[in-house]
Amino acid sequence: MPSTGTEQHPPTALVIGASRGLGHAMTAEFLDRGWNVVGTVRDTTARTPLRDLADRADGRLTVEHLDINEPGQLPTLHERLAHRRLDVLFVNAGTTSNEQTPIGAVATADFIDVMVTNALSPMRVIEALEDLVSPAGLIGVMSSGQGSITNNTTGGREVYRGSKAALNMFLRSFAARQGETQRAFVLMAPGWIRTALGGPDAPFTIEETVPLIVDVLLSRLGTPGVAYLDRFGRTVPW
Numbered sequence: 001m002p003s004t005g006t007e008q009h010p011p012t013a014l015v016i017g018a019s020r021g022l023g024h025a026m027t028a029e030f031l032d033r034g035w036n037v038v039g040t041v042r043d044t045t046a047r048t049p050l051r052d053l054a055d056r057a058d059g060r061l062t063v064e065h066l067d068i069n070e071p072g073q074l075p076t077l078h079e080r081l082a083h084r085r086l087d088v089l090f091v092n093a094g095t096t097s098n099e100q101t102p103i104g105a106v107a108t109a110d111f112i113d114v115m116v117t118n119a120l121s122p123m124r125v126i127e128a129l130e131d132l133v134s135p136a137g138l139i140g141v142m143s144s145g146q147g148s149i150t151n152n153t154t155g156g157r158e159v160y161r162g163s164k165a166a167l168n169m170f171l172r173s174f175a176a177r178q179g180e181t182q183r184a185f186v187l188m189a190p191g192w193i194r195t196a197l198g199g200p201d202a203p204f205t206i207e208e209t210v211p212l213i214v215d216v217l218l219s220r221l222g223t224p225g226v227a228y229l230d231r232f233g234r235t236v237p238w
């Protein structure tokens, strides 16, 4: 198991938005590597894949409740986790809307939903929970290659692109405010992956990508500063 830079064994990851898709698979991957994991879901009554995983995890996976668009829920989550020290805080939750609509035709409600869910809410989570993260720990978010301004030569998926570019800016601002911190900050661009959000035409599977995503996160532990990386650990241009 890679060093987390902390004394805690086994180390602990908090994955926000872990009910299904990439967040669920990342949770399973951390468990496979011997970590303890706290995973959050919006609906605690639903029989999600995360709940099935918790049943098989010998107490190493705790399921907690959070809708990231409900900031009033954050103090309760903080209180429930106050006794734990996190080596990794990773905000995976995200959404999209009709990807074909050019930006000027996007309904205001859709714009607000995607921007709040993908850019504002993840930062609210990080601001609210960051004191639970070890001084040498890692704070990450699921960005996207679509958030790269440099690489956008085609347009399309425009609100989504804008939301992830905004997320990149906000995490960079947060990291800049941390001063001399030892923490690592990662904006992950995982690639186009077959999930509910990625859709059936995505070229990559969860199984082939998530281990690489977790490899990259663990490789950044102990490296202070912010990095926008793909699943192979390559820097993505802003």
Ligand SMILES: NC(=O)c1ccc[n+]([C@@H]2O[C@H](COP(=O)([O-])OP(=O)(O)OC[C@H]3O[C@@H](n4cnc5c(N)ncnc54)[C@H](OP(=O)(O)O)[C@@H]3O)[C@@H](O)[C@H]2O)c1
Pocket: 016, 017, 018, 019, 020, 021, 022, 023, 041, 042, 043, 066, 067, 068, 069, 092, 093, 094, 095, 117, 142, 143, 144, 145, 189, 190, 191, 192, 193, 194, 195, 196, 197, 198, 199, 202
């Ligand atoms: N798949 C791709 O190709 C791809 C590429 C680049 C980036 N990403 C990013 O990867 C992340 C995960 O996407 P995915 O592909 O795994 O999609 P997914 O299967 O649709 O899963 C989305 C996850 O986000 C959660 N979520 C959505 N809104 C939430 C909210 N308000 N509060 C709490 N949780 C919320 C969902 O919870 P519920 O079960 O409650 O809905 C679910 O766990 C997203 O940030 C996405 O933008 C995906």
